[in-house]
Amino acid sequence: MAHSAVPTTAPAAITPISLSALAPWAVFAGVLTLVLLYFVGVEQGATALFEGETIHEWLHDGRHLLGFP
Template identity: 75%
Template sequence: MAQSAAPVTAAAPALTPVSLRAIAPWAVFFGLLMLVLLYFVGAEQGAVALLSGETVHEWVHDGRHLLGFPCH
């Protein structure tokens, strides 16, 4: 019983660090996307509305209350 039945596996390769130059475009893209989303959830109504009507307001109504934005 000195021999093991489990196969020997090679060590996992080390992860290489990701440069800031590779991450920067994605960080800017997602940052802008989050700002647009925050605008539509938090400010798209009334005098600063980009779109007319109440459609966007109704789509994000519950999320607006969940995040603490007043809308009534």
């Protein structure tokens, strides 16, 4: 029994991601989150960026699903 059923290769080394490489993606995700939160939660009435009810009607059911009144 010279052979084992389990391979004896070393596990691959995990290299950490530097903060400078991660920062642009974190900023992008934060801005995208704020834009989506605005459109789902605030885009209606006096604070609307777009005229009419089009954006509100597109997102209406999603607003209630996420707990917005």
